[in-house]
Amino acid sequence: MTRASPVARAASAARSVVFGPWGSGRSWLLDALAERVPGPVVRISGHPDGPRGPYGAVAELLAGLEAAGLAPALTGPLREVTDALVRRAVPPAGGWDPVAVRLAVAAALGAAPSARILVDDAQWLDAADVGILAGALRAVPARVTATEPRPGNALRLCGPRTTRLLLPPLPVDDVAALLEAHGLPARWAPSAHRACGGNPRLAVALAESLPADAPGPARMPSHALDAAADGLARLSADVRATLTAAALVRRPTAAVLHRAGYRDAAVHLEAAACAGVVEAEDDGTVRFTAGLFAAALVRDAGDPRPVHAALAAAVEDPVQAVRHRLLARDGFDAALAAEADRAAAVARSHGRREPAGELALLAARRTPPAEDGVRRARLRAAAADAGAGGSAELARRVCAAVEAASAGRAERVAALLAAVDAGGQALHALDDVLAAATAAAGDDPALAAAVQLRTAVRHNLGGDPARARAAAARSVELARRGGDRAGEATALTMLARMERITGDPAAANTLAAALALDVPVETVGVQRSPQYLAARHAVFDDRLDEARERLLALLPVAERRGDAEDLEEVLRSLAEVDVRHGACARALDWSDRAVAVCAAAGLSPGPAWYTAAVAQTAGGDLDRAADLARRAVRSSRREHDLVFLSRGLLALGSAHLAAGRAADAVTALREVAALEARQQVADPRVLRWRPELAEALAAVGATAEAEDALAALEPHPGVDRAAALCAAARRRYDEAAARFHAGAAGFAALGMPVEAGRTLLAAGRVERARRRRAAARTRFEHAAELFDAAGARPWSLLAAALLDRPAASAGTALTGTERRVAVLVAAGATNREAAQRLFLSVKTVEAALSRVYRKLDVRSRTELAGALAPRA
Template sequence: MGALISEACSHLSRGGSVLFSGPTGIGKSTLLSAVAAESDDHLVLRCSLAESESQLPFLGLIDLLAAVGDDVLEQLPEHERTVLRSALLRGGDPGAEPGLLPLRVAVLDLFRTLSADRPVLLVIDDAQWLDPPSAELLAFVARRATGLAISVLAAVRAEPGGGSHADFYPAPVLTLQVPVMTVAEVTALLGRRWPRPVLSKIYEASGGNPFFALELGRALAERESHWDSEDPLPLPDSLRALMGERLGSLSPGVRRTLLTASAAARPTINLLLQAGREDAADEVAEAVGNGILEVTTGHVVRFTHPLLAAVVYADAEPADRLRVHTELAATVTDPVERARHLAIVAPGPDEGIAATLSEAAAAARRRGAPAVAARLGRLAADHTPAPDPAADRRLTAAEDMAASGEFVAARDLAHEVLAVSADPAQRVRAWIVVMDASGQAISEVGDVFSQALKDARDDPALLAPLHYRLAWRAWLAEGSATNALQHAIRSAELAAEAGDRRTEVMALAKQAHIEFFLGRPEAEATLLRALSEPHEPRVMIDHNGPAFQKHRHHLLNDRLEEARTELRSLIYVVRQRGVVESLVNLQHNLARIEIHRGRCERALELTRQSLRLAEDTGLSPGPSWYSMALAEAAGGDLERAMAAAERAQRHSEDDRDLLFLPQALHAEGLVRLMRGQYADAAEVLGRVRRLEERQGLMDPAMRRWHGDLAEALARSGNADEAADLIELTRARARRLDRRSVLAVMDRAAAQVAEERGDLDEAVRLLRHAVRTFNELPFRLEEGRARLTLGQVFARRGETQQARLTLREARRVFSHAQARPWLELVAAALDHANGEDPARAPASYDLIGSLSDIESKVAALVAEGSTNREIAARLFVSVKTVEAALTRTYRKLGVRSRVDLARLAAGRPIAGA
């Protein structure tokens, strides 16, 4: 919506007219209000129209001019004033027929008078219902609007039956199609935490239309207590009436064909014929003519809006719906769709139906649709007569639910099995579903492990997957990588004994991960064992599987491109298969790689996607908030970075997740370091060190906080402690051949040398770090090394060299869109120029700290442009210019346009 508002405001600021087009409920009225609110320098005249009033002459004009007082009319010639007052029902003879030409001239002169003082904006909602006389008068004005400051902002319904409207918009006219909302936007709009399948149903039925989604949500909220998630959505009367208008004139035969189409997953004309609709082609054509259906490639029949299908289905008699599903079950060839129809036809226990549904669930699972598999599996269990097969089918459905992110439903289904089953294998499977559906909050289900181990007894096949999850608990909840490693090793051994290759591979992958963390030399061999054949595809794409650990191995060895390629390939497959938890983890891990590579905008986008998905599905958002904090610190805003770091800590502490807590603290420490809060940064990062060392961290490339802690210590007067940390980290990095870590330690050691007064040694170390990062793809680290080197040159009094080096740092950060770092470079350039960075800066180099829009606004202000002129040139609203200018003043430390112009010219600022 924001982009549409900006585009509309920009066009209006250049004197054009804007037309928002879209179906009922899409948000056109909201957009009109938002754009009108941005046009506070206009005289805004409004009217909101209705179909029932479209035949009342001059009603639109009366509404538009309601805010125009009689004192304005008094400025018109008497004969014009008389005819206009009559048309507006403000006196005179209301029954008299005003002459058309005098009335046209009177309206034109009135708008000339109104626009003489300030621009006039006519806001017309539901313009298709504007009465013809008003439309004709406005069209007359539009044709003569050249030189007049008059614009029209209108909304028109773009759907069958939407009415017609005259060409009454002063040129040039910009028509903007209002798009439907995304799933995430509809979810946020509803403001409720329904399960994902229910939210998906609401979204699909609404077609992304916000009004429809809200109405469906209200209806569901009213009936939620007696509504089953497998039932069609309850339809409110408001939507039934709205859609019923489009369906009311259809013949009975067409409605029967529409019912068959609404019940089918992918209706075609041929399928409708096979399902008994002998006149399907003609009936579809009639529905197409009425705007109900459209026929796409391959003769696929589709409703023009999903709600039409919902209304057709909901309004049908139950017997008619049953007949249609019976016909489709005998007609369709897709096993998944056939099973769905059979389940509706035969609602009671039936092993044949249950087996068909179970096979269909397996087919859906193979296609990478775990949510569909879960629904079919649950139906299969409900149709199963015997208790034992029903429990197994419920567990399979619960496992599919967990894979698709339906964690609450998965846990509920698992507990249903635990309540009735005494079979050890079923009980252990159920306990594992409960564990897996807990995500990062695995400590919250600690008592589950003892019960599961008791049920497993001494069966290797049951113990192997439990020890794998015990490895996770030991690391996340106990903070002991060593204990976690023992459980992972034991799991792999038990799985090999039981012939469970899937668990063996996952355990080996976890073992390799922990061995890398502990700096064990056998880690690579363990990873190769996990990657060796045979293995299942779903194991290879798991975010804890061997392919993910392969990406981590690339990252440890500074092969960022290979690590990125590995993750992007995994994300592509995971999206296809719908494995939500894996997708969340892969996205926020890819974001961290993009930060290293200096692609800050992409990192921010990935972290937003990851966080939104985690929150939508009930996963712990702690890891995603941590990645968000890093991305904001790299390329966004330090205040937002700190807020994200605090939320990451809170979630990790609430989940008692000791694996991610130190990472969340690292994000806070980094932000404090960038703010110059060195003592606070050292305290927070010192806590990170204690937590990580307690867990057993030995590979500094696994958790890259060492350089930040060393810098914070050096800058806060603890150079000796910083030097000890640097030497210890260097020793570990040399043993494991971690080049990027060694280069970071060079930068940190240079800061220690600088604090000790050895500036020559600091320069030597920093030049070596810059050379190393030139060879490695760590762009942000290169920028940091150049920034520090420029600061040391400035301290040595080599002003010219300092400026050149800092400008190189600015080039690196500018390319990376690393805005917070650009601000630090700008402050360093001030210092190199001999200015006090706490006071108003006197170097135009500081413009480099601004965002793209801020720098453009600043440059145009320096040229003497007004806010309106800037808005027109940049195609943004005046309010956007004002907001950018406010941020620019704050960042540059100036208070006025004059100061900004002086800054750009390199002249002193008054009072500085």
């Protein structure tokens, strides 16, 4: 978490103004600046608890200059005024003479040309202070830095020719680093970032107050809520009342709040926006910049039922109207509960699993005791929605409701398994929940089968395939005994997964048996379905066209069901397939979507970061790829997820190898080898790390070890490339040429142009080392053609460097939608106008524009127009 750049810019500027909302670090920047700049520093505070009344800030300036030994040699009336102000003496009956004060300040500043004047919270300065100081500073060359939330007094003090610095929110990466520094898991970073909004003060408060055994940042601790309340205290009571209503509605707008009785809603929301508490979206909705602000408002609001009653009549969405009616009253209401059931079904049909789960839970609470069976069904539905939506907080509430209602074993198991399903990759921390679910399931075979399935997943992620396989086999047996066809299909799928990993040829028959049960994917979810495992096996076996076809068929199912983890899985697999297929821009799009889904749902980030690293290595930026891979490794290591720890390390090793850091690649890939041995992974096709390790070892001169890594591997183009490098290291050049040719041809036959290009690149380097420049150039040119066509930007740059020519424009990697958005925006269209003309949502346009900026390496619409001009 660094602010080095704003500090450096402020230090180098003669006059600078630093903007940022409460908690953004303005005072921190002045502290850092005071330590960094040479010479004397005088600080003025405009905080309400600081100097008050006319000339309070002037007095603080004069006292600071005197303490620094910079007081001018004054006599007569100016000396008297200066001494009186420094002593904070009572002003005379008519007040201080403004002319004398102005002359005294001008004389003091003129005598201290080397001083740095720091003004904190300039928005609180008295008007008389601002007038005196601004006039005096115009006449002297003093160096000044002033801070405030928005342009105002600070600009008046510094004048028009000043450097303006905006303190942006912390990115999610910095929040992850802050959490890790406090011993908290990095997987909480997306949720924590939503909670604090990147506000540094809130981020620190959250990290300091979250216990390591907490279920996550969803349950915000009181210390963090108190910090948010401190920021809100700067707003008036009327503004806070309007904001409280906004915090209770899902998509607040000024119109909705106005209809709910908040007549000055538009004015109040503008005041909150000026304070950095809310932001207006393009569609008119209002969003809290930090979830902690909304939570603090609700905590401190008192009884929310009257507000919900007003909102029930104000919102346009009938589903939300039902939610507000439920929250506006207590007690049992069979009719309202049934209405909530129907609303939950509507939300569920649109893939909105968390809202559906909340409605189902509220419906269960309003169900009369006489309808016990209906209440139990609603609790089970709420649990299923919590698990599918990845909401640990909702799962916790469902567990509490089940306990309070003394529900049956089916409801208890469903609630406990929802907590497991919402736990992400860190299932090692949920052993007690699994044990409780096992006890609750008792002798019910169908319930016990569901528990054993999660137990298998837990052992798989923990690197114990033997126990995972045994648990999956027990799940199959129990599901059959209980007549649970869907449970049997998911258990067989898990068993086939473990058989494939351990190299058992029975995996194909087991998967076929699961597919033969013909259970719809919608029933069991994408990730647990045999259809998805069939797609993954096609990926392992390089049947890329089949894999892509299967995955594209599963994508709309994942989107309809609203299971965030399912959707992320499909998007990640599509990215992986398109990386290998040579559709790098498309792969980056898939991986971007996967990361966005992961962040929005608060899922464990390791898998999404791993896939993003793979996509970046193929078509983005190698430094970015290595950074993402490191994050994937840190997250997976903290969560004891050995499966994605291996994958993250492989991605890191591949990024290092591509960037020419062979020794670093060897370090990462050797750990992959150790992890795969520990996990007893016997099928080398599941994770193809051995050829990468062999290439890295050959590059550092460990040829014998490289050859050992390739020993007994089945024929594959990747093996050919690595073996060719080993042969070249031993000066067996004819053998190397034959293996390079076989590798390039093999990758081409599999439809993997980037890998074919990598092979040609390696062959060209060997030819160049042999001083066969014409042969080397031919291979480099062929590789460059493959990379340019695939949009493999890092590899295009490398090939171009080897050919000593400019690389193809990254714009060739723009998708059709990105190109159309770029052209419209470069021509002057706003995001909303571009969305209307292309029949897209504003958010889709924003996402596409972000990708365009990244691919073309531009930072503004002006730069975009310049980048597109040569292509026009």
